[in-house]
Amino acid sequence: MFRRIRILFVITILLSLSSFTQANPGGVGDGVFDMQCGGACHGDSSLNQTSSASISVQVEGSPYLDQPISISAVISGAQLSYSGDLGIFLLTDITGHSDTPADAQWDILSDSNGGTNNYVEGKLLTGQDNFSTSWTIKPTTLTTTTFYISIHHGGDDIPYFGISQGLEIEVLPIPDNLARLSSDFTPQTTRPLGEATTVSIETEDVSSVKVEWKVEGSSINTIIANYSSEGVWEFIAPASNQPSSIQWRAILEGEGPSQTTPWFTLVAQEPPFEVDETAVYIQSFALFIFVLGFILSIQLKFSKSKTEEKQWEQTEEVLQDSPPTTPPLPDGQLPPGWTMEQWQWYGHEYLEELKEGVQ
């Protein structure tokens, strides 16, 4: 019994090790991570090999203080098609720690997946040879920062890692009367399916706003934003009946120099499914153990009558433990060389041989 428990214990330990120490080829989900994902993306960063994928980085917009700019990246290479899954980081350092944009005093206003993360995951579809992504960020202090794009992907049973050349951006003070977005403007990044969306733009020193929007792969549409209240302008993004994203940018005009904002991404998606994982695990084990206990109990109950009858049946044990009947001694004494114990167990064989010999 204890041997079986030990085997079960070893199997359980092996199972746990197999699931907790490997890489995550399915990804870890978008998030704010440092360069090595805190060790979460690829289980052991020392196992990473250098990716042969090429990474091109581009900045759009003027890097004024508190004004958004866009950083876009295009990743391409044959190695990506092994698994198709790709994790992409926007980093401000390559030391492996304190390297997120927030560490360098930059806020992420949106990423291409509709979140505000520096790490996003994507999938290279069949037939595609490159993958594009972008972030809209804004500086909160006058500083000079070098940005890097880093990638994680799998292939050929090996985790791969790559990093782009640095791209230095110097933040400039805002010129007088610059038509600009409000410093506390945060673009809407997601919206529900099937509903037209009113998007608000908060501005300063702006007298008119023109909005350009596009769906990936189609032409640019232009509309005039409506004045809503002091410094706030609005436009309506058309409804989307299936998960998709549109990109939009505003052309701001006022008394000072006019400005074009970077492209912002607005993702239409189903509300994400969220569940308390602890509750799921507890309920799963509860179902397992309850069903097990219930079936065993009713089996015991219904097979009880028969087993109780058998419980006191010890005939076999009694037969095993009883000494055999002692055969009668020939001429009232033991044959020469025999002990009483030997006679008790083998005496009947001696008598049978004696009887056969006489016949």
Place this chain on the structure above:
Amino acid sequence: MISSSTFHVISTELVVGSFAMSGLCFLLYALCRYDLIKNKNLISITDNVAHFALMFGIIATPFAIFSGISASPGSGFSTPILVNKMFLSMTGLGLGLAALISRWKMCDSILTERKPMLIQTFSGMGASGLMLLTASAGGSFARGESLLDIFSLPYDMVILMPIAISAILLMLGLATTASALWKLLGRSTV
């Protein structure tokens, strides 16, 4: 080394194959016992095959569950289907393990009496049914379609109990299982 998703495919193939074989044998066994199939040899054969296939399926099930969680994108439960898969497979595992322990510790007695025999075949076939349902949910998740789609099963609906209720059920289950195992392991089988 192979990836979690490949390992998941391998282990689920083993689980589904074993449980399907086991379920079929439990069904044939029940039909033989009720004389719907008149073949005495089949009773012994289906009994053995059903329980050995069940044992093999049960050994492979934890590998399938853990590799499935590891291979799923993002967190383990990013869609309701994955939550339902977990519930179905764990319930099936409980039923299967109960059938196996009963057969092991109670020997032939559960197959000679009518009620225990019915419970045994119900447990075995129930475990197989739940595992096949889990596989069907996996097909719906990975490919968007499954053979059981004709029944319009509500995979998108999750019945999640509050943690307190689950904890009570867990405690109750642990107590019942411990009590049953104590009786089973401690009693005479003479």
